[in-house]
Amino acid sequence: MTTLRYRAVLFDLDGTLVDSYNALTEAVNHARRTHGLPELSSTDIREMVGEGIERLLQRAFDRTEVSESIVQSFVSRYDDICCAESRVLEEVEGTLRQLSDLGVAMAVCTNKPTVFSKKILDFLGLSHYFRAIVGPDIAGARKPEARHLTVTLAFTECAPEDALFVGDMPLDIHAARNSGIDVAVVATGSSTREQLMASGPDHFLERFSDLIKIVRREAA
Numbered sequence: 001m002t003t004l005r006y007r008a009v010l011f012d013l014d015g016t017l018v019d020s021y022n023a024l025t026e027a028v029n030h031a032r033r034t035h036g037l038p039e040l041s042s043t044d045i046r047e048m049v050g051e052g053i054e055r056l057l058q059r060a061f062d063r064t065e066v067s068e069s070i071v072q073s074f075v076s077r078y079d080d081i082c083c084a085e086s087r088v089l090e091e092v093e094g095t096l097r098q099l100s101d102l103g104v105a106m107a108v109c110t111n112k113p114t115v116f117s118k119k120i121l122d123f124l125g126l127s128h129y130f131r132a133i134v135g136p137d138i139a140g141a142r143k144p145e146a147r148h149l150t151v152t153l154a155f156t157e158c159a160p161e162d163a164l165f166v167g168d169m170p171l172d173i174h175a176a177r178n179s180g181i182d183v184a185v186v187a188t189g190s191s192t193r194e195q196l197m198a199s200g201p202d203h204f205l206e207r208f209s210d211l212i213k214i215v216r217r218e219a220a
Contacts, residue, residue, distance in 0.1 A: 007158050009211070010107050010108070010166070011109070011166045012172050013121075015089075018088055019089055020120060021042065022085040024056070031057070031077070034073040045060065051111055053112070086124065099212070105157065107156055111142045112135055134151060144178055146179040149178075160179065169191045170198075173200065186207075
């Protein structure tokens with residue numbers, strides 16, 4: 001019988017499990033076009049992603065507050081395309097299947113609103129792997145606040161010392177540190193390997209499937 005180093009694994013969503021940058025880019029630029037502004041490049045928008053829709057739009061419109069009409073323009077377009085324009089990242093589905101077979105409790109902790117996160121994961125056929133999908137609206141906080149991770153972790157019925165958080169940004173590392181949970185990162189999102197290593201993760205995944213070796217006791 002395998003002894004697990006981590007009995008629970010929490011995951012970020014965008015850039016970690018799925019690539020939905022095309023949908024986010026189109027929704028942001030739709031909102032900008034609707035409000036008489038030129039489009040931004042996909043590279044610029046990719047660097048704005050990670051702290052939720054409010055912060056994304058504040059950055060995209062270069063203001064501290066965005067109007068309800070801007071939010072609605074973004075939300076309506078994103079709702080239309082978020083599933084079709086999202087894809088599962090390489091090795092994710094097979095790795096989730098192996099973790100499930102090992103009896104690892106899993107949940108998603110994302111700064112994306114829960115309704116969109118669940119809709120995307122349902123469409124991509126991944127929702128059944130997770131005990132919970134927790135956005136800021138459910139947690140009452142957003143990463144890097146500790147409460148976001150601790151509320152998500154509660155759904156796994158595991159203690160912080162038995163859990164691992166997996167993300168793709170320095171923000172995810174900070175969230176894990178704030179909540180006393182170990183963290184692994186993978187450079188499949190908006191942050192480079194160098195940026196991630198500079199933030200001091202517990203584990204760096206050269207490829208997503210490396211997670212299996214880390215979770216299993218013999219990887220310690």
